[in-house]
Amino acid sequence: YAFGSVSFQLVKSSGSHISRTREQVRRDRKDDYFLIQQRSGTVAIEQHGRTAIAGPGDCLLLSAKSPYSIRADNSFVGLSMSVPNQVLQGWLPEPELITARTIDGARGWGRALSATLSNFLDGSAEDLALPASIVVDQILAQLAIAVRTDSSEATRHQRALLRRLGETLSGRHREPDFDPSQLAQEHGLSKRYVHLLFAKAGTSFGKELARVRLESAKRLLEDHRFNCVDIMEIALRCGFRDSSGFSKRFRGQYGHPPSAYRRQVLGGHHAAVG
Numbered sequence: 001y002a003f004g005s006v007s008f009q010l011v012k013s014s015g016s017h018i019s020r021t022r023e024q025v026r027r028d029r030k031d032d033y034f035l036i037q038q039r040s041g042t043v044a045i046e047q048h049g050r051t052a053i054a055g056p057g058d059c060l061l062l063s064a065k066s067p068y069s070i071r072a073d074n075s076f077v078g079l080s081m082s083v084p085n086q087v088l089q090g091w092l093p094e095p096e097l098i099t100a101r102t103i104d105g106a107r108g109w110g111r112a113l114s115a116t117l118s119n120f121l122d123g124s125a126e127d128l129a130l131p132a133s134i135v136v137d138q139i140l141a142q143l144a145i146a147v148r149t150d151s152s153e154a155t156r157h158q159r160a161l162l163r164r165l166g167e168t169l170s171g172r173h174r175e176p177d178f179d180p181s182q183l184a185q186e187h188g189l190s191k192r193y194v195h196l197l198f199a200k201a202g203t204s205f206g207k208e209l210a211r212v213r214l215e216s217a218k219r220l221l222e223d224h225r226f227n228c229v230d231i232m233e234i235a236l237r238c239g240f241r242d243s244s245g246f247s248k249r250f251r252g253q254y255g256h257p258p259s260a261y262r263r264q265v266l267g268g269h270h271a272a273v274g
Helices: 022-028 108-117 132-146 151-172 180-186 191-200 205-222 231-237 243-254 258-265
Strands: 006-013 016-020 032-040 043-047 050-054 059-063 068-072 076-084
Touching (some): 022 180, 043 059, 050 059, 151 180, 151 205, 205 231, 205 243, 205 258, 231 243, 231 258, 243 258
Antiparallel strands (some): 006 076, 016 068, 032 059
């Protein structure tokens, strides 16, 4: 049922495996987050390369913008609160950092959050003394306090994830149409989160892709075995669409156009000029 800017769903299930696939994310384009309170039974929830185990009273956050899986060997009951991304970002600037992380419902602000959510039962909450908007704000405020985690842990996770993104980018840089959406999809992330990770590292997807492509071209230009391959072909092999744009970028990075750099590095050997 709807409640202010959010909605609630009570889930009762036997042992099951629930998943949201990349294809469903691409087709549905739902831009919500799910704040889940486990009421009975235990579930294992995976997203963004993390796996959280939630028992009775525990809470956690999931994103509808990225694939996830929920696995339970036995029956369980859970409350799911659907929160629009725009609403949640008023409380959490980087909600992707805390998805699939167990919020202990037995202590601290996790206990307060779980206790508040426990008041929402099977039917709509019609008898509250305060407007729904104020109650929703209270829930999200408790969530924001409860998910304050060790900054070093979050930093380690971001660095490991950024390293994996870089490995994929290096492996696919030769594809001329490779873009942030494809990178995000391959790792089960939202495109916004991919841009955020690169920005936190002081760079961007475009800068990293250009750097990898230029380094790849530079290696080919320095290899005498590719001496007979013209500049246009070098550009295409490294993911550039044309030789003029490649030459401009290469000169900006290394101080010489590709043809001159090749002649200089190969010590006067004949080189094809592009």
